[in-house]
Amino acid sequence: MAVDVLLGLQWGDEGKGKIVDFLAPQYPIIARFQGGPNAGHTLVVDGKKIVLHTVPSGILYPEVINLIGNGVVIDPATLRKEIESLSEYDLDLQRQLRLAEKAHLILPSHRLLDAASEHAKGAGKIGSTLRGIGPTYMDKTGRNGIRVGDAISPRFMEKYQELKSKHMRVLSLYPDFMVDQDALAEAESAFMKGIDFLRSLPIVNGELFLHEALEKGVDVLAEGAQGTLLDIEYGSYPFVTSSNTISAAACTGLGVSPQNIRDVIGITKAYCTRVGSGPFPSELHGEEGDLLRKKGGEFGATTGRPRRCGWLDIPLLNYAIKINGVTQIAMTKVDVLEDMGDISVANSYTLDGEEIKGVPFDLDDPGIKVNYHSLPGWTATKDGSLHPNLQDYIHTLETKLSVPIRYLSYGPEREKLSILGV
Numbered sequence: 001m002a003v004d005v006l007l008g009l010q011w012g013d014e015g016k017g018k019i020v021d022f023l024a025p026q027y028p029i030i031a032r033f034q035g036g037p038n039a040g041h042t043l044v045v046d047g048k049k050i051v052l053h054t055v056p057s058g059i060l061y062p063e064v065i066n067l068i069g070n071g072v073v074i075d076p077a078t079l080r081k082e083i084e085s086l087s088e089y090d091l092d093l094q095r096q097l098r099l100a101e102k103a104h105l106i107l108p109s110h111r112l113l114d115a116a117s118e119h120a121k122g123a124g125k126i127g128s129t130l131r132g133i134g135p136t137y138m139d140k141t142g143r144n145g146i147r148v149g150d151a152i153s154p155r156f157m158e159k160y161q162e163l164k165s166k167h168m169r170v171l172s173l174y175p176d177f178m179v180d181q182d183a184l185a186e187a188e189s190a191f192m193k194g195i196d197f198l199r200s201l202p203i204v205n206g207e208l209f210l211h212e213a214l215e216k217g218v219d220v221l222a223e224g225a226q227g228t229l230l231d232i233e234y235g236s237y238p239f240v241t242s243s244n245t246i247s248a249a250a251c252t253g254l255g256v257s258p259q260n261i262r263d264v265i266g267i268t269k270a271y272c273t274r275v276g277s278g279p280f281p282s283e284l285h286g287e288e289g290d291l292l293r294k295k296g297g298e299f300g301a302t303t304g305r306p307r308r309c310g311w312l313d314i315p316l317l318n319y320a321i322k323i324n325g326v327t328q329i330a331m332t333k334v335d336v337l338e339d340m341g342d343i344s345v346a347n348s349y350t351l352d353g354e355e356i357k358g359v360p361f362d363l364d365d366p367g368i369k370v371n372y373h374s375l376p377g378w379t380a381t382k383d384g385s386l387h388p389n390l391q392d393y394i395h396t397l398e399t400k401l402s403v404p405i406r407y408l409s410y411g412p413e414r415e416k417l418s419i420l421g422v
Contacts, residue, residue, distance in 0.1 A: 001214060001217045001218055001219045001220075002214070002219055002220075002260060002261070002262035003210075003214070003219075003220045003221075003222050003250065003254075003256055003260045003261050003262065004027070004219065004220070004221050004222065004261075004262050004263040004264070004265065005221075005222045005224065005247045005250045005261060005263070005264045005265065005324075006019060006020055006023070006221060006222065006223055006224060006264075006265045006267065007224030007227070007228065007245065007246070007247060007250075007264070007265075007266060007267065007324060008224060008225075008226060008227030008228060008245070008266075008267050008268075009227060009228050009229075009266040009267060009268045009317055009320040009321065009324070009326070009329075010227045010228070010229055010268055010269065010272055010273070010274075010316070010317075010320070011226075011227050011229045011230055011235075011236075011272075011273065011274040011275070011278075011280075012039075012225075012226040012227040012230055012275070013040075013227070013269075013273055013275065013298075013300070013307060014227060014267040014268055014269055014332060015042075015267055015269065015330075015332035015333065015409060016041055016057070016223065016224065016225075016267050017040075017041025017042050017043050017051075017052060017057045018042065018043060018044070018332070018409060018412060018414070018417070019265070019267055019330045019332070019407060019409070019417075020041070020056070020057035020058060020221065020223050021043045021045075021057050021058070021060070021414060022407075022414060022417055023221060023265075024057065024058035024060075024061050024064050024221070025061060025063075025064070026219070026221075027058070027064065027219050027220060027221040028063070028064060028065060028213070028218050028219065028220075029064070029065045029066075029067060029210070029213055029218060029219075029220045029221070030056040030057065030058035030059075030064055030065075030066050030067070030220075030221050030223055031056065031066075031067040031068075031069050031206075031210065031220055031221070031222050031223065031254055032054070032055075032056045032066075032067070032068050032069055032072050032222075032223050032224075032225065033069045033071045033072070033222050033223070033224060033249055033250045033253030033254045034069075034071040034072060034224060034225060034243040034244060034245060034249045034253045035071075035072060035073075035133070035224070035225030035226055035241065035243055035245070036053075036054065036072060036073040036074065036075065036106060036131065036132075036133040036136070036225075037053040037054050037074075037075050037078045037079075037082075037106075037131050037133075038053075038129040038131050038133050038225075038226070038241070039052075039053055039054070039225035039226065040052075040053060040300060041053075041057045041223075041225070042412065043057060043060065043414075044412040044413045044414070045060060045414060047413075049412070050086070052082065053078060053082055054068060054072065054074060054075070054078065054079050054082060055068070055079070055082055055083065055086075055097070056068065056223050057223060058221070058223075059086065059091065059096060059097070060086075060089055062092065062095075062096065064096065065095070065096060065097075065098060066096055066097050066098070067097075067098045067099075067100065067204075067206060067209065067210070067254075068097075068098070068099050068100060068103060069100050069103065069206050069253050069254045069255075070100045070102040070103055070206050070207065070253055070254065070255060071103070071243065071244075071249060071252060071253020071254065072100075072103050072253070073103065073104045073105070073106050073133055073136040073137060073140070073243075074099070074103050074104070074105055074106065074148065074198075075105075075106040075131065075132065075191075075194070076105060076106075076151075076191055076193075076194025076195050076197065076198045077187070077190040077191050077193065077194035078106075078131075078194070079194060079197070079198065080193065080194040080197040080198070083097075083197075093200075093201055093202075094202055097201055097202060098201075098202050098203075098204045098206070098209060099148050099198065099201050099202065099203045099204070100148065100203075100204065100205075100206025100207075100209075101147065101148050101149035101203050101204065101205055101206065102147055102148070102149065102205075102206060103147060103148045103206070104136055104137075104139070104140045104145045104146065104147050104148075105136070105145070105146045105147065105148065105150070105151070106131070106132040106133065106136045107132070107136075107146070107160070107163060107164060107167070107191065108132075108184060108187035108188050108190075108191050109163070109164050109167035109168065109171075109184075110132030110133075110135040110136045110139070110167070111130065111131060111132035111187070112132075112167065112171055112179060112184070113132070113135040113167055113170060113171065114128055114130050114131065114132045114133070114134055114135050115130050115177070116171055116174040116177040117134070117135070117174075118130060119174070119176070119177050120174055120176070120177070128276075133241070133242055133243075134241075134242040135167075136242075137242040137243060138242070139163070144163060144166065145163075146159050146160065146163055148198065148203055149203065151195050151198055151199055151203075152199055152203065156195075206254065206255060207254065207255025207256070210254055210255065210256055211255075211256075214256070214260060220254075220256075222250040222253075222254060222256075224245055224247075224249070224250070225245065226241045226243075226245045227245060227320075228245055228246055228266075228319075228320035228323060228324060229316060229320065230245055231243075231244055231245040231246050231323075232244055232245075233246075234246060234323055236278050236279050236363050239276070239277055239278025239279070240278075246323055246324050247261065247264045247323075247324040247325055247326075261325075263327045263328060264324050264325050264326045264327050264328075265326070265327070265328050265329070265330060265406075265407075266320065266321060266324060266326035266328070266329050266330070266403070267329075267330045267331075267332060268312070268317060268329060268330075268331055268332070269296075269312070269331070269332050269333045269336075270312065270331055270332070270333050270334045270336065270337050270393075271292060271296075271309065271310065271311055271312050271333070271336065271337060272309070272310045272311060272312055272313055272316075273296070273298050273307040273308060273309050273310075274307065274308045274310075275300050275305050275307050275308070276305065279362075279363035279364040280308055280310055280363075281310075281313065281316075281346065281349070281363055281368060281370050282310040282311045282312070282313045282346040282370055282372075283308050283309070283310040284309055284310045284311065289308070289309045289310070291340075292309035292310075292336065292340075293306060293307060293309050295336045295340075296309065296333055296336040311343075311344045311345055311346055311372065312345045312346065312397075313345075313346040313370075314345055314346055314347055314348070314373075314397075314400050314401070315346065315347075315348060315349060315358060315359050316346075316359060317401055318358075318400070318401060319358060319359045321401055321402075321403055326403050327403065328403065328404055328405075328406040328407075329401070329403050329404065329405045329406065329407075330405075330406065330407035330408075330409065331394075331397075331405050331407070331408055331409065332409040333409065333410075334390065334408055334409065334410045335380070335410040335411055335416075337377065337378070338377075338378060338379055338380050339377070339379055340377050341377050342374050342375065342376060342377055343374070343375045343376070343377050343393060344372045344373065344374050344375070345372065345373050345375070345396075345397075346370045346371070346372060347371050347372060347373040347400075348370075348371045349368055349369070349370060349371065350368070350369040350370075350371060351365065351367050351368055351369075352367040353367075355371065373396075375389070375392065375393055375396060376389045376392070377389060378390040378393070386408075386418075394408075394420070404420075404421060405420060406419060406420055406421060407419060407420070408420055
């Protein structure tokens with residue numbers, strides 16, 4: 001039938017997992033199309049917090065098939081641990097999960113390369129999660145990688161040793177980085193157990209699986225990871241992730257045609273956050289930033305790192321909307337801004353004294369000045385209706401962004417979500 005794409009419009013952590021979990025019953029298939037275990041998609045079900053890293057966010061619905069697509073990089077040890085953590089939900093993995101045979105594998109030595117590279121950057125660190133994702137994508141584009149389909153090949157161990165040897169030669173170029181051989185041996189043991197586990201899962205030709213489903217009239221929800229502003233091509237380079245995070249990546253990461261794409265659902269917080277290094281023009285420092293971080297529980301789902309917090313950035317949102325062809329928006333964490341007093345949004349940029357259209361080439365340019373627009377804040381209403389000031393905030397954003405805000409999330413739980421305009 002059609003593929004709808006769901007992705008983040010900021011620097012990740014927008015609340016994609018909850019929205020996918022909410023929408024999942026409408027889609028027989030949920031497919032992750034890029035990224036790896038650096039993702040942290042958080043669900044709260046019956047008061048319990050669940051963080052998914054590789055598995056698509058529809059996994060808790062027995063009737064939904066979840067595909068880990070070609071564009072994803074998989075750490076077998078992490079995948080095994082993640083699925084084992086879901087054991088209380090009695091998952092039928094043979095029915096509910098599929099692994100694309102062309103997805104690439106993260107080796108323990110990929111993690112070492114990640115750590116060595118970040119260590120060598122010193123003060124110029126990009127804020128890697130050190131999960132081996134960048135080096136895995138480098139091997140993919142360098143045509144050296146090992147894929148899921150290789151795990152069931154009789155030459156798997158030969159390929160593994162060849163790639164590991166290459167990695168160890170590269171690591172020797174980092175004289176200040178010491179490899180803990182005992183830790184490496186332990187990681188390899190966990191990796192091989194993960195490989196055995198991976199072999200027990202349904203491995204499919206991912207693109208053929210989706211083509212056959214679409215031909216039968218089945219709708220697919222393509223789930224992205226990270227956010228648009230972390231895209232390797234269009235993000236705040238070099239402080240970006242190693243994959244394409246935009247809607248076009250759903251086609252390359254799943255093997256579907258652009259003509260199959262129907263809606264693109266963009267997720268944004270009611271404010272803005274960022275983890276790690278990199279430019280953040282609307283960042284709040286001091287007490288205001290601390291208050292947002294505390295109220296929003298802004299700590300990374302994967303790393304636990306505190307997130308930097310700031311006001312919503314309209315130029316960056318417009319940029320992300322255009323690149324992705326967003327047709328509807330889901331805005332999360334609206335409740336965090338309750339009782340904050342006046343709310344600001346970054347309305348435009350001035351560069352070297354002149355107001356500009358769009359986004360500057362270099363967001364770290366010292367000549368940038370952010371122009372803010374202030375709006376009255378809101379409080380929670382007793383009857384659960386939208387406060388008039390919140391309605392004004394939504395209307396202002398829709399006018400500036402030219403895209404409807406269809407979903408409004410005001411808490412981590414499944415039930416704390418409203419559909420607007422219906």
